[in-house]
Amino acid sequence: MRRQAMSLVTDLIPDGAFHGVASRQSMKESILHHLRYTMVNLPQQATPRDWWLALSLAIRDRITDDMSATQIAHNRDNVRRVYYLSMEYLMGRMLINNAHNIGVYDAAKQAIEELGLDWEQVCDEEMDMGLGNGGLGRLAACFLDSLATLDLPAIGYGIYYEFGLFKQEFLHGRQVEHPDTWIKYGTPWDIIRPEYSQTIQYYGRVETVYDNAGNSRPVWLDTRSVMGVPFDIPVAGYGTKTVNFLRLWSSHSTEDFDLEEFNKGDYVEAVRSKAMGETISKVLYPNDQNANGKELRLVQQYFFVACSLADILRRFEKMNSDWTTLPEKAAIQLNDTHPAIAIVELTRILLDDKHLSWDTTWDIVTRTFAYTNHTLLPEALEKWSVGLFEKVLPRHLQLIYEINHRFMGKVVQHWPGRDDICRALSIIEEGDHKMIRMAHLAVIASHKVNGVAELHSQLLKSELFPYFDQFYPGKFTNKTNGITPRRWLLGCNPGLVQLFEQYGIDRDWPKNLERLRKLESFMDDEAFLDAFMTVKHQNKVHLAKIIKKECGIDVDPFALFDVQIKRLHEYKRQHLTLLNILTLYHRLLNGSDIDMVPRVFIFGAKAAPGYALAKNIIYAINRVANVINNDPRTKGKLKVIFLPNYRVTLASHIIPAADLSEQISTAGKEASGTGNMKLALNGAVTIGTMDGANVEILEEVGPDNIFIFGLNVDQVRALDSQGYHPYQYYQQDEELKGALDWLCSGHFTPNDPHAFDDIRHSLLAGGDPYKVMADYRAYMDCQQQVSDAYQDKTRWARMAVLNTARMGKFSSDRTIQEYADEIWQLPAHPV
Template sequence: MPVKKPVPKRPAQKSPPVPQPQPVSGPCPDDPEEQVGFCSLIEKLKKDIRRHMFAFLGKDIARAGIHDYYKALAYTMRERMAEHWIRTQRSYYDASAKRVYYLSLEFLVGRSLKNNVLCLGLEDQVREALAEMGQDFEEVAETEWDAGLGNGGLGRLASCYLDSLATLKIPAYGYGIRYEYGIFHQSIQDGWQVERPDNWLRFGNPWEYDRAGYLYPVQFGGEVRAYTDEQGRLRAVWEGGEKVMAMAYDMMVPGYQNGNVINMRLWSAKSSRDFDLEFFNSGAYLRAIEDKAKSENISKVLYPTDSFVEGQELRLKQQYFFVAATFQDITRRHLKHHQGFDELPDLVAVQLNDTHPAIAIPELMRILLDEHLLPWEKAWEICVGTFAYTNHTVMPEALEHWPVDLMTRVLPRHMQIIFEINRRFLDEVRKRYPGDDERLRRLSLISEDYGKRVRMANLAVLGSHSVNGVSALHTDILKNSTFRDFAELFPERFNNKTNGVTPRRWLRQCNPGLAELIAEGIGHGFVTDLSRLEGLKPLAADAEFRARWGKVKHKNKQRLAEYVLYKLDRKLDPDSLFDVQVKRIHEYKRQLLNVLHVVSLYDDLRSGRLGRDIVPRTVIFGGKAAPGYRMAKLIIRLIHAVSDAVAREPKCQGQLAVAFLPNYCVSNAEKIIPGAELSEQISLAGTEASGTGNMKFSLNGALTIGTLDGANVEIRERVGAENFFLFGLTTPEAGALKARGYNPWEYYQKDETLHRVLDLVASGHFSPLQPDLFRPVVDSLLKDGDRWMLLADFRSYVEAQKQVARLYRSSELWLEKSILNTAGMGYFSSDRAVAEYARDIWGVGV
């Protein structure tokens, strides 16, 4: 296996043409003929809603509730999407199009109704049809449960990319797992996070089609039997073990008003037999169904904790389960019209969204070697030419790895193949770098630092022809640090694809008032060509346009305040600065730095140091902590304790408020982001790969306070340094400080405000009944080394927040910068990102 063999550049294939829908008019068209068409479409929608209410739900419409209307409307939209989907699929076969397969263990879909109605171009007609039936579209849409099949940014990015794949008409499929329970539902009790099951399928999922005809066996355990074939070649057969059936469920993903519909295929685990009849006949009923329940656990819940052996095994099984089913589906589709696999890289592109699907590399090798008897060299060439890998973490300790003994027990043939890949690879490395044992150790697919473990990221890099980071800074770190040895061997493989978000959901849908104002200024074309937002720049100087922008923003803040009142029974002042940090709770994302700043404001107000000379500020938090992450949960508890203290302090009234919105998810992000004015993107430089929340906030006119981390670097370049509140160490500065010996006590001792704030938290002021409750938070900073360097960045952060307050007093200047932030965000469209993947990696034309 050669160490460096460039994969030939394949000519981009144009996507097949897809029939275009007729343009849809708005409400009450002026033209009489258009009025007739509009009204007839409304009547057709009403008729279809009634038909689905009767045929699918068995409901008398006179007794139907709002959820019945939601489901009947969903079936009505699904029916229309299905027509487009069938035509789209036929066009792929007719054109022999190269297919893109996007493999992701997470798809954070959120709600589908409003997005699908928007993409079908039926928003006005659906609103009118429901109104004539006595229903409000917004209320009907609110009844939908979020499909939370992901933990955060990774899953939301995957959903954005499917939206763009459909909108750009790229022949593509998303593959993942149909988790019965998605990311947990977060509630707050006495300030503590409490996790509850997220039974998103409780009332069924009207958007999916179950495909019982696509049922594939997936094998675990067993043994590998070696034999010599008739040509004297050593072969292997994987035998025995257990089998689980993977059943397909399809959810359609429409492009934006272009008649193109692709699908996301999610796999659900089914027992290979309903129960063991022998046990049943002997009266052992529980043992009869035990295997069935155990098998179906694989798709039961999103990401079981891997802090114990059983959880590790289940998580590994999840990864292989969806990969094995997906590749049976891919090979079935490929062999329908093609002989053999020689042309597979020219006809199939497989994108691995992080290392979770990386087991696909030895799985394809197994298929080619064991089932189709290809020689090793040819199988490996096909493999490398087919796969591409997107990395999502810069921290080496966060890279996925599996114990060799676990993988040997669960996937014995794959472990053999990985060992052989590694042997051949290291032999080539030895030839190129003789005597460099340390390099061999770093490059090996097997780590022996803490027992033998398979490095899945190394496997993904070695088995792919393309490796990309998700921001310019992130990719530089991958090439110069995380995968430096691989980048020296395969420099042509490494490239950057900065993340993007879909403007359909994250501007047009979630912020219709702002989208309409933008459309009045520059036209509607920005919805599919976000670069047109550049046209807003001259309007930032227009006083009338700024005033209208401010009214839209204030209305969004009022809507958010109403949502908080409904959720928390807490009134927020829409005239205050809405300072927002919503994202997964993690120490590296540094919600704690934000809290410490809030404590400093609280202490200044109660002591009279500020008097009334403060910009009124409402600080909004949201996010989930991993169930086993004790410190993240303690930070949530601290946020609530500080919030309560602020609410009780008379001198803070009208000046400072803190709110934590529970159960952060896609649907409440759609309410929070349009109302935000200050976006907190404050991770330690060099720790966040990219971020997409930072893009959503800026796109909706929020100003960012942030470090030079992830995509913040590129956002600041695009929106203008003068329109971004920068603070903190840079990546090289943080690295140099750590190398010299970072001592957080020095910052504690020399900064009076920081000293006072930490003492207040440690003293039990915010937890008088449990004085030591928050001592571990302070100890993590002062005694345990402050790994994420909050204290080093604290003073810079406080000064940046003072700049925020000064600017906010000048409402006209703030609005101008808000407009310029939106105007500068054209680059951060998922359409641009996906087009780059298609051009540079997949060889598919757009």
């Protein structure tokens, strides 16, 4: 019966509806149709935003045809799916990416231009879908793109945040956060699915009850409830008919209005329940520096995984009845520890609701989940207090204790008498306040655990989880991150795409990035090298206009564009770049570097609202920039730009214009990095440490086409073990001492001479945990090598081209294919 119904649905869809081709005429007709009938507007009255919305809806029409066909095929064939659980999806703008992926970009652009409109102006009306913080969320977006492109059945799950991370403004150089109201006027890309809403429980208490035969079972009572309403974002594959989707949950109260309280005149109390329910999906990353913020964060995580699991199991039960086959139909990937509570929720459902035995339940759970670790930083490995868990999820706390008890029994058998190993491996961290270690839970319950770069995965086994690696031989594996070339070259660098076409690069390179290796055959072709660098220069001219508009500063496109764009964190060492800037500035003013290559340092970064030192570094860069940019003595050789509100769209303008890519994290601290891949793919040369994926970029491009400096992981470890003394580096290096003293002298903040004392303290008395002082001199020497290379225009052009040509490994298609083959055992299912 179900198959017959699906067949009837297919029959109702017209022939050719699943083909994403469109002429400019048909696109024009669709745009005008939506303008008139969906938006009830007329061409002569329409604003640029109206045209963008009509264009987006015309493109969505073509996507949703293929989306329907995809879901019909997947449901008909009862396919195995991967379910990707992530708290973040940094999707950015959707229009251009979708137009490219379904093959209507040229037709859409021509249609808009024939209607007398400016294509870029129309596209610029779109707000970024910024439901993520940085690399983690952008990686998830790239993975969704690749899953669809590779015809892999997949659904992403997350939260439909009303407000994204935050909109960043600089006020007198300081970061100020404003709400990111990306959804204020709606979006054409979401599809509300109220019929799939889920109601979940939290808080309450657990009571033991007995049946008529005297058997006991726990019951979760007196809970609060909240409803999750799903919004689906279609995700179209490139050059294929597969359209998967991202399902995002919006929280709603199960009790909209208390009429009795309203009639009493207590209007606030009448809507309290509704307001509390809707708070859950209100904002990405509530400030968890206080107890209320921590509690909301835990509630958010449980809300999204509980809704997602209910949806996954609903889909499974439609076609299957044997719960032991769940792992054959559902592979669930945990993107970091944020969704790790899903492990306990599935355990609860199978035990309490489906009444399976513990052994059967745990077998299902451990064959279903896999876990991706994204960090080696202890502070980024989530821990929750037992007291908070007991308040919010009392039944889940019981199950965590049971999981840990059973696991500890196996550890004792493996290492008898080794209480130290038991403490190291326990999910429960003992201390004044007992804590639940979510990374331990994820490792124990997952059949595979992967790092995201070769070095990172090695350090997971040797540094972070050495006993787990011994206990679970073969569980840990590596899946080096990747980026989608559709977004990060095809969509953001049209000049380079046109150059590929002129020189006969196979047109399927966006789906087979290794095809760009053919560029190496033009290394001795001066005309090609000139054309490549001309495209780079045009991109720099474009970025210079954005800088002028956003910052009011003129920059020279012939200068070296030195780019550092990423989250602001001490380990990423933006303050090391600041010390370099101060040193170069000092040299210029004192005539010791009059032949310096002109440089424009370009920063883009947001600091977490509660991260005071990171915000202080932003302030320091902006205050130094203000002085340098207004000092005529530099004669235009040095400019410092901090573009506000860094986001996906801004990155798509910066990356094609970059000459130098700063990837200078302390060795052993960056799990992978993906900005390094995006910049290199667009012809930027990397200066970096032997950290994260830099190691693999070095292997691909060769040592002559990258600038590597500084301590490696073993040297960092040795320095820590023998006792690291940052004052020694400070006292022994005159330029280093001079730069730091100058920064903290009050010269750049005359009204607040102690403004940067915290930076000074962190680098000296605070122990310099990220080895800025130790790496300063090697960094400065390496930057001199950069300057020397940049002056040799032919050499630099060859380096830039080879970086673009040799990035094939770093396509997210390769990464996802490895996940599918080695972790998920997920076959493709073309539509």
